[in-house]
Amino acid sequence: GTTKDSASNTSGGGQSAAAADPNAAVKEGLKIAFLPKQLNNPYSDVETGGGKVAVEELKGEYKLVGPNDASASSQVSYINTLIQQQQDVIVVAANDPNAVCPSLNQARAAKIKVITFDSDASKDCRDAFINQATTEGIGQSLAKMALEQAGGEGEIAVLSATPNATNQNSWIEVMKEELKKPEYSKLKLVKVAYGNDDDQKSFQEAQGLLQSYPNLKAIVAPTTVGIAAAARYISSSSYKGKVAVTGLGLPNQMREYVKDDTVKKFALWNPADIGYLAAFAGANMASGKITGAQGEKFTAGKLGEYTIGADGEIVLGPPTEFTKENIDQFNF
Amino acid sequence: MAEANARPRLEVHDVTKSFGAVAAVQGVSFPLYPGEAHALVGENGAGKSTIVKMLAGVHRPDTGTLRVDGADVDFAGPADAKAAGIAVIYQEPTLFPDLSVAENIAIGNQPLTRLRQIDRKEMTANAERLFRRLGVPLDPSRPARGLSIADQQLVEIAKALSAEARVLIMDEPTAALSAVEVERLFAVVRSLRDEGAAIMFISHRFEEITALCERVTIMRDGKHVATELVADLSVDDMIRRMVGRDLSALFPKQDVEPGEVVLEVDGLSREGVFKDISFSVRAGEIVALAGLVGAGRSEVMQAVFGVDPYDSGTVKVHGRRLKGGSPRAAMAAGMALVPEDRRQQGLVMELSIERNVTLPRARKLARLGLLFGGTEREAAETWTRKLQTKLGRLTDAVGTLSGGNQQKVVLAKWLATGPKLLIVDEPTRGIDVGTKAEVHRLMSSLAADGLAVVMVSSELPEVLGMADRILVLREGRIAAQLTRAEATEESVMYAAMGQEVSV
Amino acid sequence: MSDIDLDQRPANNRSAVLKSRLTSWDSIILVLTVLVLIIASFTVDNFGTSRNFTFMVLDLLPIILIALPMTMIIVTGEIDLSVASTLGLTSSMMGWLWNQGLSIESIIPLCIVIGAICGVVNGFLITGLGLPSLAVTIGTLALYRGLAFVVLGDGAVADFPWNYTGWVTGTIGDGAVPNVLILIVVLALIFGIVQHATPFGRSLYAIGANAQAAHFSGIRVARTKFWLYVASGAVAGLVGVLWTLRYSSARADNGAGLELAVVAAVLLGGVSIFGGKGSLPGVLGGVVLLTALQNALRLEDVSGQALNIVTGSLLVLSVLLPNVTSAVRGNWHRRKLRQASATSAQ
Amino acid sequence: MTATSLEAPPSKRFSLGGLLKTRELGIVLALTLLVAYTAIDNSRFLSGQSIRDNLLNTAILAVMATGQAIVVITRNIDLSVGSVLGISAFAVATLMSNNQDLPMIVALLAGLAIGAVAGLVNGVLVRYGKVPALVVTLGTLYIYRGITYSWAGGSQVNADELPRHFLTFANDSILGVPWLVLIALVVIAAGSVMMRNYRIGRELYAIGSSPPAAELAGIKVARNLLTAFVLSGALAGLAGVLYAARFGTVDAAAGNGMELNVVAAVVVGGVAVFGGSGSVWGAALGALLLTVIGSALAVLDINQFWQQAIVGALIILAICADRLVAVRIARSLRKRDAHV
Numbered sequence A: 001g002t003t004k005d006s007a008s009n010t011s012g013g014g015q016s017a018a019a020a021d022p023n024a025a026v027k028e029g030l031k032i033a034f035l036p037k038q039l040n041n042p043y044s045d046v047e048t049g050g051g052k053v054a055v056e057e058l059k060g061e062y063k064l065v066g067p068n069d070a071s072a073s074s075q076v077s078y079i080n081t082l083i084q085q086q087q088d089v090i091v092v093a094a095n096d097p098n099a100v101c102p103s104l105n106q107a108r109a110a111k112i113k114v115i116t117f118d119s120d121a122s123k124d125c126r127d128a129f130i131n132q133a134t135t136e137g138i139g140q141s142l143a144k145m146a147l148e149q150a151g152g153e154g155e156i157a158v159l160s161a162t163p164n165a166t167n168q169n170s171w172i173e174v175m176k177e178e179l180k181k182p183e184y185s186k187l188k189l190v191k192v193a194y195g196n197d198d199d200q201k202s203f204q205e206a207q208g209l210l211q212s213y214p215n216l217k218a219i220v221a222p223t224t225v226g227i228a229a230a231a232r233y234i235s236s237s238s239y240k241g242k243v244a245v246t247g248l249g250l251p252n253q254m255r256e257y258v259k260d261d262t263v264k265k266f267a268l269w270n271p272a273d274i275g276y277l278a279a280f281a282g283a284n285m286a287s288g289k290i291t292g293a294q295g296e297k298f299t300a301g302k303l304g305e306y307t308i309g310a311d312g313e314i315v316l317g318p319p320t321e322f323t324k325e326n327i328d329q330f331n332f
Numbered sequence B: 001m002a003e004a005n006a007r008p009r010l011e012v013h014d015v016t017k018s019f020g021a022v023a024a025v026q027g028v029s030f031p032l033y034p035g036e037a038h039a040l041v042g043e044n045g046a047g048k049s050t051i052v053k054m055l056a057g058v059h060r061p062d063t064g065t066l067r068v069d070g071a072d073v074d075f076a077g078p079a080d081a082k083a084a085g086i087a088v089i090y091q092e093p094t095l096f097p098d099l100s101v102a103e104n105i106a107i108g109n110q111p112l113t114r115l116r117q118i119d120r121k122e123m124t125a126n127a128e129r130l131f132r133r134l135g136v137p138l139d140p141s142r143p144a145r146g147l148s149i150a151d152q153q154l155v156e157i158a159k160a161l162s163a164e165a166r167v168l169i170m171d172e173p174t175a176a177l178s179a180v181e182v183e184r185l186f187a188v189v190r191s192l193r194d195e196g197a198a199i200m201f202i203s204h205r206f207e208e209i210t211a212l213c214e215r216v217t218i219m220r221d222g223k224h225v226a227t228e229l230v231a232d233l234s235v236d237d238m239i240r241r242m243v244g245r246d247l248s249a250l251f252p253k254q255d256v257e258p259g260e261v262v263l264e265v266d267g268l269s270r271e272g273v274f275k276d277i278s279f280s281v282r283a284g285e286i287v288a289l290a291g292l293v294g295a296g297r298s299e300v301m302q303a304v305f306g307v308d309p310y311d312s313g314t315v316k317v318h319g320r321r322l323k324g325g326s327p328r329a330a331m332a333a334g335m336a337l338v339p340e341d342r343r344q345q346g347l348v349m350e351l352s353i354e355r356n357v358t359l360p361r362a363r364k365l366a367r368l369g370l371l372f373g374g375t376e377r378e379a380a381e382t383w384t385r386k387l388q389t390k391l392g393r394l395t396d397a398v399g400t401l402s403g404g405n406q407q408k409v410v411l412a413k414w415l416a417t418g419p420k421l422l423i424v425d426e427p428t429r430g431i432d433v434g435t436k437a438e439v440h441r442l443m444s445s446l447a448a449d450g451l452a453v454v455m456v457s458s459e460l461p462e463v464l465g466m467a468d469r470i471l472v473l474r475e476g477r478i479a480a481q482l483t484r485a486e487a488t489e490e491s492v493m494y495a496a497m498g499q500e501v502s503v
Numbered sequence C: 001m002s003d004i005d006l007d008q009r010p011a012n013n014r015s016a017v018l019k020s021r022l023t024s025w026d027s028i029i030l031v032l033t034v035l036v037l038i039i040a041s042f043t044v045d046n047f048g049t050s051r052n053f054t055f056m057v058l059d060l061l062p063i064i065l066i067a068l069p070m071t072m073i074i075v076t077g078e079i080d081l082s083v084a085s086t087l088g089l090t091s092s093m094m095g096w097l098w099n100q101g102l103s104i105e106s107i108i109p110l111c112i113v114i115g116a117i118c119g120v121v122n123g124f125l126i127t128g129l130g131l132p133s134l135a136v137t138i139g140t141l142a143l144y145r146g147l148a149f150v151v152l153g154d155g156a157v158a159d160f161p162w163n164y165t166g167w168v169t170g171t172i173g174d175g176a177v178p179n180v181l182i183l184i185v186v187l188a189l190i191f192g193i194v195q196h197a198t199p200f201g202r203s204l205y206a207i208g209a210n211a212q213a214a215h216f217s218g219i220r221v222a223r224t225k226f227w228l229y230v231a232s233g234a235v236a237g238l239v240g241v242l243w244t245l246r247y248s249s250a251r252a253d254n255g256a257g258l259e260l261a262v263v264a265a266v267l268l269g270g271v272s273i274f275g276g277k278g279s280l281p282g283v284l285g286g287v288v289l290l291t292a293l294q295n296a297l298r299l300e301d302v303s304g305q306a307l308n309i310v311t312g313s314l315l316v317l318s319v320l321l322p323n324v325t326s327a328v329r330g331n332w333h334r335r336k337l338r339q340a341s342a343t344s345a346q
Numbered sequence D: 001m002t003a004t005s006l007e008a009p010p011s012k013r014f015s016l017g018g019l020l021k022t023r024e025l026g027i028v029l030a031l032t033l034l035v036a037y038t039a040i041d042n043s044r045f046l047s048g049q050s051i052r053d054n055l056l057n058t059a060i061l062a063v064m065a066t067g068q069a070i071v072v073i074t075r076n077i078d079l080s081v082g083s084v085l086g087i088s089a090f091a092v093a094t095l096m097s098n099n100q101d102l103p104m105i106v107a108l109l110a111g112l113a114i115g116a117v118a119g120l121v122n123g124v125l126v127r128y129g130k131v132p133a134l135v136v137t138l139g140t141l142y143i144y145r146g147i148t149y150s151w152a153g154g155s156q157v158n159a160d161e162l163p164r165h166f167l168t169f170a171n172d173s174i175l176g177v178p179w180l181v182l183i184a185l186v187v188i189a190a191g192s193v194m195m196r197n198y199r200i201g202r203e204l205y206a207i208g209s210s211p212p213a214a215e216l217a218g219i220k221v222a223r224n225l226l227t228a229f230v231l232s233g234a235l236a237g238l239a240g241v242l243y244a245a246r247f248g249t250v251d252a253a254a255g256n257g258m259e260l261n262v263v264a265a266v267v268v269g270g271v272a273v274f275g276g277s278g279s280v281w282g283a284a285l286g287a288l289l290l291t292v293i294g295s296a297l298a299v300l301d302i303n304q305f306w307q308q309a310i311v312g313a314l315i316i317l318a319i320c321a322d323r324l325v326a327v328r329i330a331r332s333l334r335k336r337d338a339h340v
Ligand SMILES: Nc1ncnc2c1ncn2[C@@H]1O[C@H](COP(=O)(O)OP(=O)(O)OP(=O)(O)O)[C@@H](O)[C@H]1O
Pocket: B019, B022, B023, B024, B042, B043, B044, B045, B046, B047, B048, B049, B050, B051, B091, B390, B399, B400, B401, B402, B403, B404, B405, B430, B432, C003, C004, C006, C007, C009
């Protein structure tokens, strides 16, 4: 029979890379569709909002579709619809790196350019990936903030999204590696809890953490839902001032807790820029200016010039850290 | 007795009601006078229950009017009828299984405390009072679930009495009761009548009608035939007008030489229900199980058939031991059980008549494991015709038939399986005289052809008329075995009650 | 008394039989389905293409397959809410077994067996211990999904062989007919025949309408229900396999929330939630109608939220409309009778 | 039937009443065991903060379970409660963020009103449309959620937009009892008394026990059913307000999937899904048990992946225990009737 070892995984699809024509003009009227992990998530709304601005600058047709739940399979129907509608570019944040692959490859076979953002699909079923920051960068920054907030020593815990969220897991991996370094030797990661990116569940998980680990010094939540829920719980409980909360969050959601001193510092890139960059990358590719090969360069409007890295990765830049001092300058 | 010229308390005036193409009631009129008991008689499906339901506000007459104290009324629902002082005992009990018996009786007008909360003490006391009046040993605080049909019927009666209604309508309240309870019920009803209530009473037992009622309305095929004083009519007159022809002998029992033993029950016991039951039935024999309501007759036969489990003892059919608790094994051994409660146990109300008739035989009718409508329809057609069932189409839901016709469908369903041993539990409950004679003739001729029959019945005349042997059960044990010759009303009742009685 | 509202007894002749059959809910839904398909093909761009047909078939695959045993279960008056979790568990197990190095040919039957075992557990709790199915399957809904996470944790297994994943998404001879359509047709035929033309199928309706009477008629109520749950589990297991292959991704959260979609489709197909009523053709129509409508609306850029509203309204209307029309007809009939008697009285 | 058996001995009735109460006793026992086990493992589980957290978490579920129990007792079901919570939470949060000075009571009333309207729609469709409750509320589950999504889009009402008094309401307490818990207690108590001691309550039981018999008994079924659905809706609406106050952040997905938790709580609490039996306070206990299971598993540091499986297993166990008690009651009833 066919086993894991004997299976040959030459999944079809893909397309032969045509040569790039750096001098071609970026076309107008391109149909660029955004498919975030799930609609009505404030974070992805900011991202796609940036995309919309970019598509308008590019004089293209912007479209936003998406499922109501962030499950792996619900995106596929939407990709299929976009194929039927013959879009020029699909910008997608994959809920599962593999589940969307067959459909994305069908899209590419139908001459649609596929850009992933936020969370990547398998390398061989998309043309380029907009990385908000390198995985290393985020992991290290999380570890650094944890050390600062915990006051250099003690127990810390992570409150993540779902147990199978690709992004979060890779950041947590890097963070764990980082914690092995000598300067972190006094920090002890006691638990990784999962709030499933559900507000209420995250809230209860934060409670559970504090009951199980009374000596906890800091909660690190690398997800916007988790950090808001944890901050809200701490701010209304007797742990306020004793337990620090940090991680990745949206300034608008966190403003309240930064101002009441529950949260001293957290980080994030500008999500609107991700969508903006993705739209430009897609438009350039659909116009034949780039193909996604390493080393190709293109200009992304107000963000300036970007170079495509290995495996078609385009890195947005380092994350911004937010504190009481600077938070009022941001509105997303 | 009321004066003929007194104003009727309730009047049915030229009412018509049809269900689709079935004209159930056509232009019927009759009055109910205060202080008088009025009987309504007619064959199964004559439209009696339909009239009851119109009086109860369940159905609205298509045409015609109802009058209360001379004024036209239009009931939008049962609540309106209730408010007009009409209490109804329906043909089928309608209790709330999860509520206590006392609550069942009180529902709708529970006694209240000053805070408008329910006064449970008073409510229980009420129920106890009513039960004492009816002579029923029921615990008011037990839930209604699990009550036998008879007990349910008694609770229904208590419920109707508690309403202290000005009009009391009873649709076959006695069908599930034995003589003792019937007598107690009549005593209560008579006193109500004497207090000035108008009573409407439906029954297929004419001795009850002559015992209780002053006036009778006879219906046939939905039409009004006559309303007369009972004293002016003989039972034969009533039957003739109701059926439209003369009836032959009521219990045409043929004498048969019993054959080999078909059923042998030995030491059958079930904790808390019956104990140490042993008897046997031969081919061609009709054995009756008599006893008071609640004596456990139905339970014994249900255990024999396998729908209920038993704790110890054996059941043998044709000398071969039968696996307990499996109706299917019993059916394979040639047994059939016509249960006492046709709505709950006998029929699937939503399914069509033909499906119901062929339900136990579906496997036999299948070709290559597949069923196509034709064979089912044929089988159903044959048997419903044999039993003179009044129906529209075989594909109609069986729930649309009148009570008695439903009973015939149950009989058809089991006779169609061609059993060697037929157990019938209250086989003629709610069946009109004509058909009853038909059923008895049928049972008798089946027995003559070698069928062994066990008949559970609360109707003493039926037991005495049909049975070759009579087993009397009392409190879950066999109290007496009587032969046809030994059996008289007195001897059976004596055994059933364990004391001297005068019936 | 169940006959309180039976006022509308159909007339007793041939044309009335025909009329009642034509106006029965399952024929209405079938007609409606065909209508939606035709209208959408003409008015919605790209709806009538063969590729879109494939997409639609793939979208309705899990719902339609699980709906087959679910219809029977609901006809017997029970329900199985654990199907989507069973699907998730088999998907997880499939990934785990694949990682263990088992061959895909042995994994697939194994997964169906695992699904069947989930059904056995449900069946035992419901028929053996006599617990209410709604409650039990809410419990196993959580249990099986939880076990799915225990098996595969947060990981996903994706490297299934191309010839299998490709078969599920592919078409016969690269034409317009998807491979899985054969599977759907075969299973639907089997389930349809069993439900509508065998003694077993007959007994389901009797059980659903009156379990006690069924018991008295020699039908083994508990055993019948038990096997239905096993069938439901096995089919959910099969769908778990197909799901995993379609998305080439074995994950613990696969199919989450599918149970409500299946129940909605079955109810839309005219099956009574109280048991005893309903037909498989109606259900198939219901599933296709729902999927086609959603597909067409999505192509017209109707948002997911609006799809929710459409689905919900359809569900309510599907039962509401026949009731309302029959009530109106009944009133009209009565009024006519009254008028007739009034004029004859004059 | 002898004359001596006519007087029902009162002592037996008393013992029956005692037995019946054990239905809820089973849950109390399970709860005690669970808390004891967890507390032995980690004594902080019994700390003031922890108890407070558990009660606060239960409050919202218990309020919804009260309404659900009433509906389930009438042999219906309300699957739309999660969506009703969502629509009410979002509406009230929007209202409060736009009108910072509105007093809390207005928020509560607004939530109740929105929920009541949603419940009324359910009730009317069930009663007058003759559509089974499961179908109606499955439909309105989608519809109400769809409306909320269409209205809210991706927007979110954040804690910093809400008035301070609204947010502190969730945590403020009088005499050490948080408002949230107090409201839940009042709702449960009122629900229990209504169902036990008032005509309407008993009629709701009657309707659930046998709907056709209820019609025939002249009970105003329509009015009662509408009341039940309106109550369930209103309580879900109230829960929406409490949710907004407690969690501070509200988006269109608030309360998504909550219906299964609520139904689970009611079922675990011993309310029969076929109507007619069970109690409101049993359902509330069920809600407490489910919540405590959730937090105990977190405290016991059970592997995240095992948690859901254990919750499922415990739900099944609870149902089995309830069944056991019911069977024993039935058996004792039969024994009592026995005359052999
Ligand atoms: N809900 C209904 N739908 C259709 N037909 C009905 C309905 N109720 C009664 N019928 C029909 O109306 C006729 C009269 O029925 P009804 O129940 O009034 O008879 P009945 O005189 O009470 O008979 P029985 O003595 O058997 O109880 C029957 O032919 C019956 O089939």
